[in-house]
Amino acid sequence: MTTADGFAKVELSIGLSLAIPLLFAVLSLAHSFSKADERAQSAVSAKGQLEDTFDRIQRLLTSASWGSLRVPAEAGSEDGGDISWTYPRGRARTSAIRFESMVDVMPGEDTGQILTLRFVRERGEKPDDQDNDGDGLVDEGRVQFEIGPDSARAVSLVQQVEACSFLIADGVVTIAMKVAVPGPERRIERAGQRRSVWLRNP
Amino acid sequence: MIAAIVAGTALGALASVLIGQAHVSDLDREVELAFRAVKNALEEARATPVSRLYELDGAGFAIDSIEEGRGGLASLDNDADKLPGSLSVTLVEQDGDHVIYRVTARADWKGKTRARSFALESLVSRRYR
Numbered sequence: 084m085t086t087a088d089g090f091a092k093v094e095l096s097i098g099l100s101l102a103i104p105l106l107f108a109v110l111s112l113a114h115s116f117s118k119a120d121e122r123a124q125s126a127v128s129a130k131g132q133l134e135d136t137f138d139r140i141q142r143l144l145t146s147a148s149w150g151s152l153r154v155p156a157e158a159g160s161e162d163g164g165d166i167s168w169t170y171p172r173g174r175a176r177t178s179a180i181r182f183e184s185m186v187d188v189m190p191g192e193d194t195g196q197i198l199t200l201r202f203v204r205e206r207g208e209k210p211d212d213q214d215n216d217g218d219g220l221v222d223e224g225r226v227q228f229e230i231g232p233d234s235a236r237a238v239s240l241v242q243q244v245e246a247c248s249f250l251i252a253d254g255v256v257t258i259a260m261k262v263a264v265p266g267p268e269r270r271i272e273r274a275g276q277r278r279s280v281w282l283r284n285p
Numbered sequence: 286m287i288a289a290i291v292a293g294t295a296l297g298a299l300a301s302v303l304i305g306q307a308h309v310s311d312l313d314r315e316v317e318l319a320f321r322a323v324k325n326a327l328e329e330a331r332a333t334p335v336s337r338l339y340e341l342d343g344a345g346f347a348i349d350s351i352e353e354g355r356g357g358l359a360s361l362d363n364d365a366d367k368l369p370g371s372l373s374v375t376l377v378e379q380d381g382d383h384v385i386y387r388v389t390a391r392a393d394w395k396g397k398t399r400a401r402s403f404a405l406e407s408l409v410s411r412r413y414r
Contacts, residue, residue: 101288112299246351254332257325259351275351279325281332283412 125266129274133262136241137278144280147182178202180249199229202247219271220263256280311397319392319403322348326390327407335411338386346370358394369394385410
């Protein structure tokens, strides 16, 4: 069976029977590493989105001013009067807060704007812990800034938010937020965090 | 025989790498939770009027997670209040009305592999408006 210048059939068949499962194992491992890497990227993306959003909110909230604003009516004008932009007080958990920003919301914007930070659920989604619109995300919406006392302009801050709430107590706003990022194979990577911001300028 | 030894060693090394990776991932998550909780505790301490800051000395705080299916950090077995977070407040300097406190927020928890700890500190003084 053995030849002088090569492998015997038996040797080749034993070699192949060992090499093929090993090759499959290596390929399968490489595939699972690649999937794990994609999932890790989605998870990092979700965390990054969350951190970035919190940082932007914190920048505005740290110097926010709360209270009642009195806008004196100008002579001959129907505009003016008391505008209350502070709500809510107490320990209620809420989906919106309103404050006066002491820094610019966006580059080029005036400071001292009245802002409402609000969680708005997407159309087609209800707060029922179900994925109503079939996109894999549960009860999702966006967090947006509404600029002006009448919320005339809305600027979306972050999308794919599954939950967001604000709790105001003793000069500290605690924000709880969960974001979700679709990953490979319809897998959703989620990140959630609670952050407390002390209002330095209440 | 030699092939079996080589294959066994390779499998052992691979398993060790995977287990190590899982532990690093757990540790990463634990430290992130601890860091965030400690930062939040410091932020809440800063909001406390300086005249009442000493009341926070020794206070504990929980370190939980809002992510579904993932718990928070467990306190160490010998922790009296069973809360993994704790605050300590020490007087650094006092000159009449002017006082400076050192506030340390600390997390000591039972990690997946062993006990871990993390702490941040901040100097707090009266705010003049």
